Amino acid sequence: xxxxxxxxxxxxxxxxxxxxxxxxxxKGEIVTLIGANGAxxxxxxxxxxxxxxxEAPRVVSGDIRYQGESxxxxxxxxxxxxxxxxxxxxxxxxxxxLTVEENLxxxxxxxxxxxxxxxxxxxxxxxxxxxxxxxxxxxxxLSGGEQQMLAIGRALMTDCEFIMLDEPSMGLxxxxxxxxxxxxxxxxAEGLTILLIEQNANIALQFAHRGYVLDTGEIVAKGTSAxxxxxxxxxxxxxxx
Ligand SMILES: Nc1ncnc2c1ncn2[C@@H]1O[C@H](COP(=O)(O)OP(=O)(O)O)[C@@H](O)[C@H]1O
Ligand SMILES: [Mg+2]
Numbered sequence: 001x002x003x004x005x006x007x008x009x010x011x012x013x014x015x016x017x018x019x020x021x022x023x024x025x026x027k028g029e030i031v032t033l034i035g036a037n038g039a040x041x042x043x044x045x046x047x048x049x050x051x052x053x054x055e056a057p058r059v060v061s062g063d064i065r066y067q068g069e070s071x072x073x074x075x076x077x078x079x080x081x082x083x084x085x086x087x088x089x090x091x092x093x094x095x096x097x098l099t100v101e102e103n104l105x106x107x108x109x110x111x112x113x114x115x116x117x118x119x120x121x122x123x124x125x126x127x128x129x130x131x132x133x134x135x136x137x138x139x140x141x142l143s144g145g146e147q148q149m150l151a152i153g154r155a156l157m158t159d160c161e162f163i164m165l166d167e168p169s170m171g172l173x174x175x176x177x178x179x180x181x182x183x184x185x186x187x188x189a190e191g192l193t194i195l196l197i198e199q200n201a202n203i204a205l206q207f208a209h210r211g212y213v214l215d216t217g218e219i220v221a222k223g224t225s226a227x228x229x230x231x232x233x234x235x236x237x238x239x240x241x
Contacts, residue, residue, distance in 0.1 A: 001068070002027045002162060002193055003048070008062035010040075010047050010217075017043045017057060019217045025162075030184070030194040032204040032225070034238060035214035041197040042090055044214070045164050049087045050076050066162075081110040086160035090167050092151040096140030100131055103139055103150055107157035114159070124153040127183055145176030152180070156187075163187075164195040169203055181207045201238035205229045213238070 003025040010018040018040050025031045035041050043057050048064055048071075050056060063070050066083055079085045094103050104124060108117050125132035128149040134142060139150060148168055155163050168184075169177045185207055188194055198204035205211060205225040213221040213234060221234055228234050235241060 001025075002029075002066065003195065004063075004065040005044070005048070006063045006065065008044075008047060008064065009060040010043055010057045011060050012043075012057055016060075017217050018047070020062065021214075021217065021219060022062075023212045023219060023222070025193060025195050027193055028188075028191070029210065030188050030196060030208045032196040032198055032208035032211040033214050034198050034201040034204050034211055034228075036238075037199060038216070039214045040217040041199075041214060042166055043217075045087060045089075045166050045195075045197060048164065049079060049085070077110070080158055080160075084159060084161040086155035086158050086163045088148075088151045088155050088163065088165040088168065090170070092147050094139045094147055094150050094154065096138065098139060099136050100139055100142070100150055101135045103154055104131075104157050107154040111159060116159070117157075120157055120159065124156055127156075127186070128153055143176075144171040145173065145180065148172060148176075148180055149183075152183070160192070162193045162195070164197070166197045167199055168196070169198060169200045177203060201228075201234070202240075205239075 001024050005021055005023050008018050008021040021044065033041055033044060047057050047059055059072060064072055071079060104121065111117055130146055131149055131153055142150060168180055181203060184194060196204055196208055205228055208225050210224050211228050212219050221228060221231060
């Protein structure tokens with residue numbers, strides 16, 4: 001088991017946002033967590049990667065294990081630099097006043113003289129030819145879809161083995177969205193394990209192997225993507241009938 005979230009209870013102040021959440025991701029899988037706005041998707045990702053306060057949700061009980069070891073007390077930079085986990089956050093958080101290349105370069109800071117950095121630049125540029133074309137442009141000039149590609153590229157530049165994406169489809173036109181998801185599928189075929197958080201259940205269930213449905217801080221359904229897509233309740237609530 002690569003990632004295992006066990007009976008996780010999380011609070012913001014006195015308000016409980018996750019009420020005993022359990023799910024897992026095996027190496028090599030694409031797993032999706034789908035749910036409506038406010039269900040607790042971002043909270044789940046932030047609990048795993050732990051952003052600094054004040055955004056930080058507080059884990060009250062339960063455990064988060066990565067490769068069998070609890071990571072509840074592991075520093076976020078260790079998760080990235082040593083455990084090779086990466087987060088593509090909601091809203092992307094790229095540096096708009098830096099160029100595409102500078103954004104990618106920044107993500108390699110902890111790798112020092114790693115000789116594969118050059119190869120990884122080429123890999124990102126071949127996965128996302130638009131990034132190669134816009135290499136020297138300031139990132140704020142990119143479209144939403146291009147910014148999403150850059151955010152994924154930046155995660156890849158950290159040499160990640162496991163990537164968590166918070167609503168990558170958000171704000172993207174359908175063609176670009178499919179482009180991004182096809183690239184994720186290809187990365188998965190090359191060995192990257194993916195946890196995909198999505199409000200767009202339709203696209204998530206087309207690309208993931210398995211999924212969980214999150215509703216107000218609880219898992220209310222789980223199964224293979226085919227099982228979930230065929231589930232009458234899931235259809236009604238998340239797939240438009
Ligand atoms: N920083 C925060 N402080 C207090 N409550 C929060 C904070 N972030 C999220 N919440 C609450 O936690 C719940 C889950 O939110 P969130 O994880 O952002 O949902 P989702 O990503 O699925 O839309 C919501 O009720 C939301 O209002
Ligand atoms: Mg969210």
